[in-house]
Amino acid sequence: MKLIFAIVSSDDSSVVSTALTKEGFSVTKLATTGGFLMSGNTTFIIGTEDEKVDQVIDIVAQHSKKRTQMVPSSTSYGVGLYSSFPIEVTVGGATIFVTDVERFEKV
Amino acid sequence: MKLIFAIVSSDDSSVVSTALTKEGFSVTKLATTGGFLMSGNTTFIIGTEDEKVDQVIDIVAQHSKKRTQMVPSSTSYGVGLYSSFPIEVTVGGATIFVTDVERFEKV
Amino acid sequence: MKLIFAIVSSDDSSVVSTALTKEGFSVTKLATTGGFLMSGNTTFIIGTEDEKVDQVIDIVAQHSKKRTQMVPSSTSYGVGLYSSFPIEVTVGGATIFVTDVERFEKV
């Protein structure tokens, strides 16, 4: 048995959670407080058998991989005068820690 | 030293927490965000000596075991016409993971 | 790789978080719900290489050590009649658990 801690971008949080649940994994989602440095993250705890760790990591990775995205941006040239254009930003990404479980009980 | 992660139904959360604290255990309660799939759970982190793990599991189990409960329900037979009757639902339940602590510091 | 769980007094939470981040550590801050018994705590999860565990513990300890503080207090002698004086209280303190990480992935 393993306990997996996955810290994912809040943008990908519900997609990751849905994908894991659909595959039958038990997912607990912890609230992450919005400090300025760590805002925008969600921490998941997933308990699973040793042989399914790869599958969990694959699912998390597939749904939260770092990628670039075009988002609207704008520059102001003065009062009421601005130009809007798309810029490329990096979104997503996940950090995953797998720890060993010595004992597991369901009551 | 062990670190125990106990995920219990929110219904049982304060009873479990009170019971553990009364027995002298240090309990940290993490907020679980209310996603539709995992609403209603509370995660506890409990650090304890190896020989007290059984006691922690017993306390959590005793106060959060899966059980059935009769709750009021109602069926509507038309506008303003309904029948109220009790139905049996399953409540409670806990999932407990015990992990090993390599180093423990209190400052 | 280690995963460190540090439970610190909420008073010291932002100072600890800033100090760890300044030294390049990845810190995830979990919201702790305010039960009467465990209000006032913040839980951090810090993933780090084995050889930096000491540094993490030092930083947490330095910024959250138990210490005494003088705070204003007052005793009432009747309606509208009271005396204000400082009393010494203990603040801060942290509990730190280091657990082993079997596998670490960044995606």
Ligand code: NI
């Ligand atoms: Ni998918």
Ligand code: NI
């Ligand atoms: Ni009891």
Ligand code: NI
């Ligand atoms: Ni400092």
